[in-house]
Amino acid sequence: MQLDTMTLLQLNGVVIALCGVVFILNTAFNRNDSVGRIWSLAFIAGMMVTIAHGASETGQMIWWAIVVANVALTIAVGSVWAGLRRYNGRSRGFWVIAAFSVLVLAATLLHGEVAGRWAGAAELWMGLAVLAVLGALEAVRARLRRDLSARILSVVLWIVAVAATARAVVFTVDGVGGAVFATYFSTAQFAALSLCLVVLMTVAAAALRAQQGSGSAVGDVTDGIHSAAGVLSAAAFVQAATDHLDRAENAGVGLALIGADIDNLPEINIAFGRVAGDEAIARFATKLRASAPVLSIVGHRASGRFLVLAGAASAAEARALAERIQTTLVDETLTEASLIRLTASFGIADTFDHGFTLPALSIAVNTAIDTVKTAGGNDIAVELAATDSARS
Secondary structure, eight states, rough: OOOHHHHHHHHHHEEEHHHHHHHHHHHHHHHHHHHHHHHEEEEHHHHHHHHHHHHHHGGGGOHHOOOOOOHHHHHHHHHHHHHHHTTOOOOHHHHHHHHHHHHHHHHHHHHHHHGGGGGHHHHHHHHHHHHHHHHHHHHSSGGGOOOOHHHHHHHHHHHHHHHHHHHHHHHHHHHHSSSSHHHHSHHHEEEEEHHHHHHHHHHHHHHHHHHHHTTSSSGGOTTTTTTTTTOHHHHHHHHHHHHHHHHHHHHHEEEEEEEEETTHHHHHHHHOHHHHHHHHHHHHHHHHHHOOTSEEEEEEEEEEEEEEEOOSSHHHHHHHHHHHHHHHHHTTSSSSSSOOOOOOOEEEEHHHOSSOOOOHHHHHHHHHHHHHTTTTSSEEEOOOHHHHHOOO
């Protein structure tokens, strides 16, 4: 059985409406947070696209509906990216979505009514591709990079990006009447693709919301100024560390920021369950508190990532501290998975190379940890200043 274009568009609209209503009601009555509201906006914009495309009855094109559909579709994809940014604790980036929406609106109006339903199509698809790439990258960084649902969402957004780019290129080269565009990139083909992607995206987003609501990301659950693992929460660590850095700069005392990221935490969660993952985080925090200097500050940056701000007269002293933590970590195994010994990737940055600002130190530490992760983990890297790196 072959479905015609109008039937596929109607099915796509029904699926978007059902998924959107369920998600919006869940956000309104169960957990009304900023991530849920942003993703609800994405569903509302998607439903507006469906309504705008359905505004043309008896096959007659209505110009204003095309303008609304193009802008609404840009907002929908952009809101998915904005929600992912907010999930990671970053700013929403609404100004980027507004800029893309204005560009798409201008392109649609510039082509004018004579272009019909394809007015601004190429510009729209390229804009969607860029926003989808931003979303796909956001879904595999920071807190989200450990989550299987986020990886699924990233794959969906990559598919959107590739499909939108290919459609824009073929549309520009081949034209609407071309054989390649009509055979492989027509409205019917993309309505069927959208039908599948919307379902996958909804399931992944709902799973992420459920995990957020249940507090499965241990680093985000707080008890006063502490995270659930018993060390300073991310916000409390930033405040305390900023104060220590300011006072250290005035006193001329050197400090080192040591970052530690538990290796293979996603695999532990998948193989042994969330309980084993939570035990790994709690065990790591306990070992970190026991091995860090008494007057140091220990913070919980994200689910499996910790930071220690400690006094250090040199980079060698900071590395010795990290090595002591690393040695202590492997002394005992997890009770939930008795064959597993925890390892971690460590990154070090000190005030001698990077100054006394926490953002600069944090970026250097994250870069060092990523270097260790890329090399296989369970090691220590020291991030030098750019000038020192160039000399070496």
